[in-house]
Amino acid sequence: xxxxxxxxxxxxxxxxxxxxxxxxxxxxxxxxxxxxxxxxxxxxxxxxxxxxxxxxxxxxxxxxxxxxxxxxxxxxxxxxxxxxxxxxxxxxxxxxxxxxxxxxxxxxxxxxxxxxxxxxxxxxxxxxxxxxxxxxxxxxxxxxxxxxxxxxxxxxxxxxxxxxxxxxxxxxxxxxxxxxxxxxxxxxxxxxxxxxxxxxxxxxxxxxxxxxxxxxxxxxxx
Amino acid sequence: xxxxxxxxxxxxxxxxxxxxxxxxxxxxxxxxxxxxxxxxxxxxxxxxxxxxxxxxxxxxxxxxxxxxxxxxxxxxxxxxxxxxxxxxxxxxxxxxxxxxxxxxxxxxxxxxxx
Numbered sequence: 001x002x003x004x005x006x007x008x009x010x011x012x013x014x015x016x017x018x019x020x021x022x023x024x025x026x027x028x029x030x031x032x033x034x035x036x037x038x039x040x041x042x043x044x045x046x047x048x049x050x051x052x053x054x055x056x057x058x059x060x061x062x063x064x065x066x067x068x069x070x071x072x073x074x075x076x077x078x079x080x081x082x083x084x085x086x087x088x089x090x091x092x093x094x095x096x097x098x099x100x101x102x103x104x105x106x107x108x109x110x111x112x113x114x115x116x117x118x119x120x121x122x123x124x125x126x127x128x129x130x131x132x133x134x135x136x137x138x139x140x141x142x143x144x145x146x147x148x149x150x151x152x153x154x155x156x157x158x159x160x161x162x163x164x165x166x167x168x169x170x171x172x173x174x175x176x177x178x179x180x181x182x183x184x185x186x187x188x189x190x191x192x193x194x195x196x197x198x199x200x201x202x203x204x205x206x207x208x209x210x211x212x213x214x215x216x217x218x219x220x221x222x
Numbered sequence: 223x224x225x226x227x228x229x230x231x232x233x234x235x236x237x238x239x240x241x242x243x244x245x246x247x248x249x250x251x252x253x254x255x256x257x258x259x260x261x262x263x264x265x266x267x268x269x270x271x272x273x274x275x276x277x278x279x280x281x282x283x284x285x286x287x288x289x290x291x292x293x294x295x296x297x298x299x300x301x302x303x304x305x306x307x308x309x310x311x312x313x314x315x316x317x318x319x320x321x322x323x324x325x326x327x328x329x330x331x332x333x334x335x336x
Contacts, residue, residue: 030289037292041299048303055307056314062260078250082243089239092282093232100228205283212274216267220253222260 017193029195036199040206043169047210050165054158054217064151066222071136072159073127077219080123081211087116088208091177095201101191103184110181110197113204117174124167131156159218166214169207176200238281245274 015025022028058065094109135143138160142153180200183189189197249270257263280286285293 033288033292034295037295041295044299044303045306048306051303052307052310056310059311059315074250074253078246081246085239085242085246088278088282089235092235096228096231096235099231100224102228202283205278208282209275209278212278213268213271216249216253216271220249221264221267 015192017195025192029198032195032199033202036202040202043206043210047162047165050158050162051213051217054162057154057158061151061154064149065155067149068136068152068155068159069218069222071131071134072219073130074219076123076127077215080120081215083116083120083123084208084211087113087120088205090116091201091204094180095194095198098184098189098194098197099191103187103189106189106194106197107181107184110177110184114174114177114181117170117177120170121167121174124163128160162214162218166207166210169210173200173204173207176203234281238277242274242277245270245277 018025019028022031090109090112094106094113097103097105097109131137135145136156137143137153138157139153142156144152177200180197183196249267252266252270253263255263257266279296285296
């Protein structure tokens with residue numbers, strides 16, 4: 001047998017992306033997914049801590065929180081919700097494209113997801129600048145001059161911490177998606193190997209899920 | 223998976239996105255409606271948010287078709303968060319029963335006893 005056929009056989013039995021501590025590619029994929037799900041649970045608990053804090057303070061100072069939340073722009077919040085939902089859709093499409101071996105569709109969907117994430121951050125920038133301008137700031141930086149209820153600064157402490165932490169996660173997701181685009185253009189992915197795309201997808205859907213809860217809690221309920 | 227499977231998957235995701243956008247519109251509309259008490263508004267909003275989260279988890283994150291262990295990990299994580307939330311609220315909301323002298327009011331960095 002020629003050398004070429006030998007190495008092809010070797011690649012089929014032991015593909016280059018198969019790490020040595022795994023017996024088969026499927027096992028590697030499933031193990032990686034479990035690892036990602038465990039990480040996602042730690043993220044849920046991370047934001048969960050902030051949600052619990054918000055719940056406690058909201059129940060303690062209902063008038064302050066009710067008055068403070070009127071400063072948030074519901075239209076912008078709803079826009080951001082739609083932007084992230086569509087980005088989750090394009091991310092799911094990217095994973096499906098990877099699974100079908102469609103390289104150009106994969107890259108296109110990843111670029112779309114990245115763009116929508118950028119739009120989210122731009123909208124957040126406008127929201128934050130408006131608040132800085134009005135003095136609606138967290139904790140001791142609160143300097144709003146209009147009518148307010150004592151304790152409103154606490155709402156903004158939670159608002160900036162929760163949406164800020166979420167925005168950092170969006171930024172990290174954008175970095176990961178950019179890495180995926182670079183790797184996809186290099187031809188690293190195929191219908192047999194697209195693990196990183198799937199895992200970054202899971203992370204991105206979680207970022208979307210967290211915003212799905214942040215939006216009603218901060219913008220909608222009194 | 224070939225092109226036919228891909229298109230079928232795209233159709234499912236598009237349907238899920240449609241539902242998600244619809245639920246978003248519903249939750250924004252519901253926020254303007256005044257139910258009996260604030261608690262009902264909150265419950266409705268959280269119920270809709272949880273439906274959206276379930277759609278994302280089951281379809282976009284493939285939990286419906288994956289091995290059950292992934293779903294188990296996710297659900298147990300949520301249960302732990304539930305325990306955290308419920309026990310904390312029970313603690314904090316029943317404190318007036320244990321501290322009859324009243325709450326401290328914190329205003330812009332100063333704390334005063336009412």
